[in-house]
Amino acid sequence: MKNRGWIIVFASALIICAVWWLCITAFSSPAKTVGIYQNGELIEKIDLTTVTGEREIELSGEYGRNIVYISNGSIKMKSADCPDKICVKHGELESSGSPIVCLPNKVIIKFEDASEKIDAKAGAAG
Amino acid sequence: MDTVMSITAYGDGCEKAVNMADREINRLDRLLSIEKSSSEVLLLNKEKQLELSNDTLKLVSRAREVSIITEGAFDITTEPLTRAWGFYSELDNRVPSEQEIQDALRSVGFQHINISGNKVTLDESTSIDLGGIAKGYASAKAADILKKNGVTSALISLGGNVRTVGKKPDGSFWTVGIADPNDSSKQIGMVSVSDSAVVTSGGYQRFFEEKGHIYHHIINQKTGYPADSGLKSVTVISSDDTLADALSTALFVMGLDKSSELYSKNSELFSAVLVTEDNNIYITENLKNSFSSERNFEVIFD
Numbered sequence: 001m002k003n004r005g006w007i008i009v010f011a012s013a014l015i016i017c018a019v020w021w022l023c024i025t026a027f028s029s030p031a032k033t034v035g036i037y038q039n040g041e042l043i044e045k046i047d048l049t050t051v052t053g054e055r056e057i058e059l060s061g062e063y064g065r066n067i068v069y070i071s072n073g074s075i076k077m078k079s080a081d082c083p084d085k086i087c088v089k090h091g092e093l094e095s096s097g098s099p100i101v102c103l104p105n106k107v108i109i110k111f112e113d114a115s116e117k118i119d120a121k122a123g124a125a126g
Numbered sequence: 127m128d129t130v131m132s133i134t135a136y137g138d139g140c141e142k143a144v145n146m147a148d149r150e151i152n153r154l155d156r157l158l159s160i161e162k163s164s165s166e167v168l169l170l171n172k173e174k175q176l177e178l179s180n181d182t183l184k185l186v187s188r189a190r191e192v193s194i195i196t197e198g199a200f201d202i203t204t205e206p207l208t209r210a211w212g213f214y215s216e217l218d219n220r221v222p223s224e225q226e227i228q229d230a231l232r233s234v235g236f237q238h239i240n241i242s243g244n245k246v247t248l249d250e251s252t253s254i255d256l257g258g259i260a261k262g263y264a265s266a267k268a269a270d271i272l273k274k275n276g277v278t279s280a281l282i283s284l285g286g287n288v289r290t291v292g293k294k295p296d297g298s299f300w301t302v303g304i305a306d307p308n309d310s311s312k313q314i315g316m317v318s319v320s321d322s323a324v325v326t327s328g329g330y331q332r333f334f335e336e337k338g339h340i341y342h343h344i345i346n347q348k349t350g351y352p353a354d355s356g357l358k359s360v361t362v363i364s365s366d367d368t369l370a371d372a373l374s375t376a377l378f379v380m381g382l383d384k385s386s387e388l389y390s391k392n393s394e395l396f397s398a399v400l401v402t403e404d405n406n407i408y409i410t411e412n413l414k415n416s417f418s419s420e421r422n423f424e425v426i427f428d
């Protein structure tokens with residue numbers, strides 16, 4: 001059941017501040033580029049097609065660790081110490097789907113590419 | 127029940143501006159959310175009479191305006207109905223008895239709110255909920271703060287409510303996708319906009335199932351039951367965020383024909399995309415040049 005976007009509760013803010021040239025690079029990124037953000041800051045931008053074999057990225061936040069896992073051109077949250085584990089249950093990040101979000105540890109993983117041709121989507125929270 | 131807010135801003139001093147906008151949105155959340163103990167709305171519902179601060183008063187007044195032009199389809203007094211249906215917590219979801227609905231309906235309607243100066247008085251069993259309008263107001267204020275602080279181009283998303291400031295840094299329009307009510311990971315089309323809010327309301331955003339029936343959260347204030355107007359979702363585009371937020375709910379309750387009538391009287395105020403139960407897409411005429419979709423759609427003329 002969808003349970004968002006009704007009563008306003010804003011616990012987490014993803015804040016990106018950029019200048020002109022940064023924006024141009026963002027809009028011309030190749031397909032399959034994902035951004036990993038924590039506390040609103042870009043931790044790393046990764047082109048999934050360039051990762052050979054497997055890769056794990058460890059992040060730590062208020063509620064412990066998050067392990068991000070990349071293999072075969074896909075990315076997911078492999079494990080997390082957060083209480084709700086919503087980020088782990090999300091499974092793999094899909095280009096047509098919503099970003100992987102860990103609200104407790106303030107982590108967001110999302111596609112950066114312009115393949116969707118949209119800048120934002122109305123009606124689908126988080 | 128947390129939701130993600132994102133602000134992407136371009137321009138001189140954007141970092142400071144974004145932090146200020148973030149703080150303002152959080153301040154408004156604490157002031158207006160019916161769930162926060164610090165909220166003026168919660169206190170008014172408890173005391174039934176309160177001198178409101180400017181923000182809250184402005185919103186109650188705006189809510190009344192929208193209630194009038196939509197003949198009650200937008201209503202901030204449906205709180206007792208929303209509570210009876212248990213939509214304030216997933217654990218409370220239930221179908222109330224006919225008697226409960228009739229009882230709750232007695233305290234619903236703007237005639238139960240009295241505004242005098244900045245003092246607002248509610249009838250004994252009336253309570254208000256600004257959830258259907260506060261996000262729009264918050265995004266408008268955030269956009270103002272960004273503009274005043276040197277940001278020329280920005281995108282704000284508050285749990286699915288989108289607000290654009292200016293055009294994109296490269297001078298082109300922002301492209302905002304509209305969620306498919308049958309699968310919100312997909313989209314039914316997109317709109318090209320600048321300096322506008324894009325807000326979608328749909329039954330798919332919050333609902334529960336009981337004995338094979340689906341009950342969604344947008345309550346028709348006349349019947350006391352979830353709105354059953356033949357629409358699956360309504361998206362409203364307007365330079366007025368607060369109006370867009372309130373109208374997306376109102377049009378959903380009103381249905382296609384009444385929404386078309388409202389549009390023909392107010393075509394300078396808003397644009398809309400409506401998806402019907404049988405998955406047909408209707409757009410208002412003033413959106414003809416900015417809406418695109420791979421699917422067929424009909425145009426509502428004013």
Ligand SMILES: [Zn+2]
Nearest residue numbers: 080082087102
């Ligand atoms: Zn998590």
